[in-house]
Amino acid sequence: MRGPVLGWDVGGANIKAAIVGADRQSAPKVVERPFSLWRDPARLPAVLAEIADGVGGVGPLGAMAVTMTAELADCFATKREGVAFVLDAFRTAFPGVEIRVYGVDGRFRSTDDARQRPLEVAAANWRASATLVARTFPDALFVDVGSTTTDIIPIVGGRIAVEGTTDPARLRSGELVYTGALRTPICAVVRTVPFGGRRCRVAAEHFAVAADVHRWLERIDDNGYVCETPDGRGHSRAESGARIARIICGDLDMLTADDVTSIAEHVARAQVKQIKSGIRQVMRRLGPACPAVAVLAGQGAFIGRPAAEELGLTARDLASAIGSAAARAAPAAAVAYLLAEMDDVPSRAHLTRK
């Protein structure tokens, strides 16, 4: 007897859920929802319940697999407080449902165990997706460019060969680069942009984000702009352009469309360089053992691809292996698969090949 498994990746600004059906065969159904946890943490249980309803729920036989980065949100004084809050929200939203929490060691544990050792379950989402990717690509750099951050996870001989497991250690090792396709403030990416044939300093304000840049450059469309806009206005290309103009304290009365394009191209290019710097650092550490293939995932795979290719790596898409929706929500789908296969005793031997 087995039911569906609902995988969760609970971030501070976005929540993703992926359901693996009881048949374990069809592609997972994936739901993404922007939710600014720090603004209204008390709503988390209701938001979780709505998302679960949106994928059909798991029923009495189902289980849930949870990974999170939401503990970093600044409504929590410490990660310990954040982990406990998120687990409480699951208990409130889904009484009676079996909930298993994924850890940086690659194992699931009970919510009680997770609460006891919060650093073992904080920000473990990268490990879930990398574990799944390793089945198909035993030698690869897994480059997952999300809305906010980029994970660069070396997989060598089928094993996850990271230097760091906590967020600070990963930021130091290059395995976590805090840049992404949507939420990243432009002032955190560049100090200057081209304007009028010269370099112009930018305003240190939350005036525009990466989503505006990629919307203006038509790399994402209205539906791809799944985060809040900095000024509360809409997602249209013109509205994104106005936000981009504001980063040099200008407006669309002062800047031409060409001015905005040259700023946007400069910022997009700077994001590629940020990701290259992380990949390069990982490549140097691994030396000759470093894989020659980069497996790309996430909403920002289009930023990760040039970064990988310019460093001589062969780029492959995770989407072609597991479906584009699941690749965009890789950790949520991954924890669902990983928990599902643990439940499936008859097929476990088949699925876990090491």
Next chain:
Amino acid sequence: MRGPVLGWDVGGANIKAAIVGADRQSAPKVVERPFSLWRDPARLPAVLAEIADGVGGVGPLGAMAVTMTAELADCFATKREGVAFVLDAFRTAFPGVEIRVYGVDGRFRSTDDARQRPLEVAAANWRASATLVARTFPDALFVDVGSTTTDIIPIVGGRIAVEGTTDPARLRSGELVYTGALRTPICAVVRTVPFGGRRCRVAAEHFAVAADVHRWLERIDDNGYVCETPDGRGHSRAESGARIARIICGDLDMLTADDVTSIAEHVARAQVKQIKSGIRQVMRRLGPACPAVAVLAGQGAFIGRPAAEELGLTARDLASAIGSAAARAAPAAAVAYLLAEMDDVPSRAHLTRK
């Protein structure tokens, strides 16, 4: 007959007012108030009225002198819309009071004229303070490090010798550097910080601001932290330390006080370098005509001083010339003085020496 003059510097995040009494002799009374205009623009008239009450009002004989940067706030689609909104707020708050608006050309105009040509009154506050400073220091770089931005205004032979007058032109010329003592997000200042003997990337999030750095380093105290905290918690040194730890996705369970200090010192040093880069650019443009004295003002004068001195300039404090409260709120005090002297026909010949 003449009354008091109330000078205003209306920013998007802070409003400053300075009153010059009918006697024109005593030091101006200054009020500063943080107000996040973009969050609740409709409250502006009430906030203006409260601030005016706090300095005692201007009475039927008084006048008001206005300069603003609030038009840049992203609740306004364009500067034109922002200027009109701020002027409407003054009309609502102070019916019947004479209101004069200062322009980048150094002249006052009516609110109707200001509305017609908004770019002439947008972000003109630097010119007001520099005009006043030029009386005492006819050859100087005026370096005003505020909560959010730094103005670097060359004064040569008693004249304001800027390259740019609009915000974008000034960001390009080095005359405006978007870094300040309080509101500047740390992720807009540095890409990496030292941690555990190595460089660690920072989170591109609004987790900590310059005020946290200077609070931790005890360059400002609780009362000097006059801006919102990123996480809505308090201004204590420990709370600032927790916010600083979060910029590498850490918390005070993971980082020691020494870790936080080395991060804070690195960020503070990076702010000095940002201001040096602006000063250096202005010095290069002026060449041999460049003054050898820097006159420092603003809440962040302590950041401007090392920047100026390391470039070989002699640092002077505006506070010693006009009083420390007025130096902190330089543009508000300056527009008040400048309008007051225009009203004072008998003494005009004396005060306006050019």
